[in-house]
Amino acid sequence: MHILVTGAAGFLGSHLCDRLIAEGHTVIGMDNFITGSPENIEHLSGNPRFNFIEHDVSNFISFHKKLDAVLHFASPASPNRNSPRGYPNLQIETLKAGSLGTINTLGLARLNQARYLFASTSEVYGDPLEHPQPESYWGHVDPVGERSMYDEAKRFGEAAVMAYHRVHHVNTHIARIFNTYGPRMSLDDGRAVPNFIQQALRGEPLTIYGDGSQTRSFCYVDDLIEGIYRLLLSDEHLPVNIGSDTETSILEFARTINRLTENEAGVIYQPENVLGNDPRQRRPDLTRARTLLGWEPKVDVEIGLRVTIEYFRQKMELA
Ligand code: NAD
Numbered sequence: 023m024h025i026l027v028t029g030a031a032g033f034l035g036s037h038l039c040d041r042l043i044a045e046g047h048t049v050i051g052m053d054n055f056i057t058g059s060p061e062n063i064e065h066l067s068g069n070p071r072f073n074f075i076e077h078d079v080s081n082f083i084s085f086h087k088k089l090d091a092v093l094h095f096a097s098p099a100s101p102n103r104n105s106p107r108g109y110p111n112l113q114i115e116t117l118k119a120g121s122l123g124t125i126n127t128l129g130l131a132r133l134n135q136a137r138y139l140f141a142s143t144s145e146v147y148g149d150p151l152e153h154p155q156p157e158s159y160w161g162h163v164d165p166v167g168e169r170s171m172y173d174e175a176k177r178f179g180e181a182a183v184m185a186y187h188r189v190h191h192v193n194t195h196i197a198r199i200f201n202t203y204g205p206r207m208s209l210d211d212g213r214a215v216p217n218f219i220q221q222a223l224r225g226e227p228l229t230i231y232g233d234g235s236q237t238r239s240f241c242y243v244d245d246l247i248e249g250i251y252r253l254l255l256s257d258e259h260l261p262v263n264i265g266s267d268t269e270t271s272i273l274e275f276a277r278t279i280n281r282l283t284e285n286e287a288g289v290i291y292q293p294e295n296v297l298g299n300d301p302r303q304r305r306p307d308l309t310r311a312r313t314l315l316g317w318e319p320k321v322d323v324e325i326g327l328r329v330t331i332e333y334f335r336q337k338m339e340l341a
């Protein structure tokens with residue numbers, strides 16, 4: 023297949039490009055580097071099955087070669103208001119990537135009669151009142167809250183995908199991605215994994231926002247990409263949760279990172295850094311992914327974290 027991947031220079035997008043090329047496909051990566059980095063795709067330059075276009079997906083996409091699939095991953099993804107890459111500091115860009123960017127990429131998929139996959143998020147569930155979260159849960163989202171530029175853009179994106187499927191019969195797929203980590207996360211994007219690992223490697227206390235009792239379920243990137251690839255090839259049009267269902271409190275997760283890095287500095291509590299509506303509990307119900315895709319996460323969190331810690335160690339030495 024000839025496949026367009028938007029957000030190709032980002033964390034997930036770059037791993038996706040690698041996987042698609044390894045499967046024998048030809049990939050056109052698109053990115054404007056607003057939160058990603060050319061370093062993430064440097065190893066692909068010169069590969070005859072990879073081409074790159076620098077472009078903002080919020081603007082009309084003019085692409086004249088035949089495409090068989092479009093995967094829309096372009097969007098800021100970090101909620102950290104202290105990071106220049108966090109969506110609270112890129113509010114309008116985030117709204118445009120999820121709305122205009124989704125419409126533009128859907129239009130391209132329609133024109134090419136191509137498969138389409140939208141990178142949605144567990145944030146469509148907001149601060150959930152149902153636990154774990156099945157795809158049938160409608161969510162608990164503040165439309166004007168501090169996370170609204172991301173949550174509502176993704177919710178609009180899902181609605182747009184379903185409309186193009188129902189009206190124009192585009193072969194669409196929606197992945198609701200839960201917290202994923204691994205090599206190539208940006209050092210300064212402010213999410214828990216890059217923050218904690220770098221603090222631990224510097225021998226500093228890990229910054230816990232709030233009291234650390236909020237939960238997440240962290241998925242290693244290889245597992246996530248496997249789920250995305252299976253969903254792309256499937257006949258499923260309704261949303262599918264993809265992520266890990268091993269739930270941990272943020273405090274417990276921080277302690278695991280301290281143990282793996284032999285950091286004795288402990289943690290420090292920073293209630294002032296909690297972004298409004300920080301979800302209290304998050305864990306996907308993976309029944310649909312298991313039954314429809316025959317997929318489930320396999321990588322143990324300690325193994326995934328060790329690989330990620332090594333990646334950050336090398337990056338920090340180079341910086
Ligand atoms: P990332 O910031 O590393 O990657 C996003 C990429 O999109 C970056 O390279 C950025 O430069 C690019 N981009 C942003 N706006 C663009 C635009 N207008 N035009 C072109 N390129 C643009 O983040 P990530 O973690 O790799 O996330 C990728 C996608 O997956 C996002 O859509 C995000 O919402 C979704 N997602 C990620 C997670 C996660 O845990 N990593 C969870 C849920 C959803």
Ligand code: UDP
Binds near residue numbers: 101217231272301
């Ligand atoms: N968090 C934290 N310290 C940090 C960064 C994040 O305690 O340095 C918390 C954050 O408040 C949230 C959780 O860790 O409760 C996961 O945050 P992340 O930014 O990774 O993603 P989210 O799941 O909120 O989108």
